[in-house]
Amino acid sequence: MTEKPPKPAAPPPGPLAPPSNRRNRSSLIIVASAAAIIATIVATGIIVVQSRDNEGSPTSSVSRPTPSRALVSTADEEQVAPQETEPQIKGLQERAVYESGIAVSLSGYRRGTSTAIAAPANVPFVSFTVKIENKSASAVELGTAYLTCFHGDEIQESQQVFDENLHGLPDLRLRPGRTAKATVACEMPKDETYLQVEFTPSPLLTKTIFAGDVK
Numbered sequence: 433m434t435e436k437p438p439k440p441a442a443p444p445p446g447p448l449a450p451p452s453n454r455r456n457r458s459s460l461i462i463v464a465s466a467a468a469i470i471a472t473i474v475a476t477g478i479i480v481v482q483s484r485d486n487e488g489s490p491t492s493s494v495s496r497p498t499p500s501r502a503l504v505s506t507a508d509e510e511q512v513a514p515q516e517t518e519p520q521i522k523g524l525q526e527r528a529v530y531e532s533g534i535a536v537s538l539s540g541y542r543r544g545t546s547t548a549i550a551a552p553a554n555v556p557f558v559s560f561t562v563k564i565e566n567k568s569a570s571a572v573e574l575g576t577a578y579l580t581c582f583h584g585d586e587i588q589e590s591q592q593v594f595d596e597n598l599h600g601l602p603d604l605r606l607r608p609g610r611t612a613k614a615t616v617a618c619e620m621p622k623d624e625t626y627l628q629v630e631f632t633p634s635p636l637l638t639k640t641i642f643a644g645d646v647k
Contacts, residue, residue: 461616517638524560524627524644531636533567536626538629540615541646550595552619557593558646559617564633566606574612575603576635581618582628591599620646 460602494629520528522533527537541559546553566572578599581590598617606612628643 459613499561503595505644506554519630519639520642522640522642523593524642524646526642528640528642530568530633531568532637533563534572534633534637535567536633536640537632538631538642539563541627543620543646546595546598546617546618550598552591552593555591555593555619556622557617558614558627559593559598560629562601562614562616562631563611564606564613565611566608569608571608572606572634574606574633577601578630578631578632581620582630583618583620584624584626587628590618590620595621613643 460591523526524538524541527535531534538560540559542559544557544559546555546557564572564574564577564586579592581592582588583590592600596619598615600616601614603613603614618627618629623644625647626643627646628641630639630641
């Protein structure tokens, strides 16, 4: 009896079929999106940390705007109005006394004519002695004193005359308890008799007006 030959063995299974291209593309897109999100989160965290470090670091190079200062009008500030006081009016021979203890008087009126080397030269003038007594508690700067002369019925300002022995007011610091004298001359025509001398011994004091007729 003839034996039948055995059936050949089944061929081994072949390799698995590769996934479809569509599925591969979807996976790549998902992976790329996730990586982008992670990168964004990491970058944001770095920026926030760096910003906090810059704010807290004294050597940070980040410039900060300087806060603007509001302009305040002087009208909003409290204004202290100076007290207005009237000048003292005295005769040419009278003595003016201030509350601070300073006293001023004029005396020894004389007429004359300035020399050729005077300023102004060769003009008629009237000279007088200014006496300043400091009985206050502080020194007086006579260099800041101010003297002006006027003459005539129509009141014209006179130039002060500087000549030999006519040097004007002294530029000194008059201490308490001291007295200073100076001979002052002002231009004055020979036919005029009215003389007005306005004297301020200190910018902190009011003016005194000495007025009257000179022979």
